[in-house]
Amino acid sequence: MALIAALAAACSTHGGGAAGRRVEPDTALRAELLHRVTADQAARVQFFAARGEDRRNDSTLVARVRAVDAENTRWLGEIVARRGWPGRSIVGADGADAAFTLVQHADADTAFQARVLPMLERAYHAGEATGQQFALLTDRLATARGAPQVYGTQADLVAGRAVPKPIRDSADVDTRRANVGLPPLREYLRMIDSAYAPRAQHSTPRRR
Numbered sequence: 001m002a003l004i005a006a007l008a009a010a011c012s013t014h015g016g017g018a019a020g021r022r023v024e025p026d027t028a029l030r031a032e033l034l035h036r037v038t039a040d041q042a043a044r045v046q047f048f049a050a051r052g053e054d055r056r057n058d059s060t061l062v063a064r065v066r067a068v069d070a071e072n073t074r075w076l077g078e079i080v081a082r083r084g085w086p087g088r089s090i091v092g093a094d095g096a097d098a099a100f101t102l103v104q105h106a107d108a109d110t111a112f113q114a115r116v117l118p119m120l121e122r123a124y125h126a127g128e129a130t131g132q133q134f135a136l137l138t139d140r141l142a143t144a145r146g147a148p149q150v151y152g153t154q155a156d157l158v159a160g161r162a163v164p165k166p167i168r169d170s171a172d173v174d175t176r177r178a179n180v181g182l183p184p185l186r187e188y189l190r191m192i193d194s195a196y197a198p199r200a201q202h203s204t205p206r207r208r
Helices: 027-049 059-083 088-104 110-125 131-144 170-179 185-196
Strands: 155-158 161-164
Touching: 027 059, 027 088, 059 088, 059 110, 088 110, 088 131, 110 131, 161 185, 170 185
Parallel strands: none
Antiparallel strands: 155 161
């Protein structure tokens, strides 16, 4: 299982919205993002709840998660193509977090994730997204394409412990992590161990 730690509140220190300009909030878009991320999480909760002691995956539930992800990817792709990345000043912090979850789960379309990444980087520097989000998508895309990750956010469970996937220039990873508001790698891995150690390794839907 590639672990994307559900530790946003603990890890992210970046906050605030874009300064110096007024942006009209889009309540309808925010509501749709929240609706779609609710469906995203419900499909995953059902998938994990249905797994037995043998850790076998229910093919019907796997298909459901993939279908939800495909529809959300299609929809978000249309939104991003028309309007750019939906940042905090447009859809609120919860709406922006929901959009990030949807692009994180667009694993079947890495080309889309690659198009979003520079938008998310700009959003981060403008105060419209978090540094953790930028780091997570950077690493998720890199590992999906077989490249070393940059920030060390992607890990596997090996014998019940979190082991990071290969990291580029690993000696300086903590400096890069600090630059985007993430804790040192060793602390991060301890947090993952605490959150995920009871779960066995698997390869289907990855959660936030």
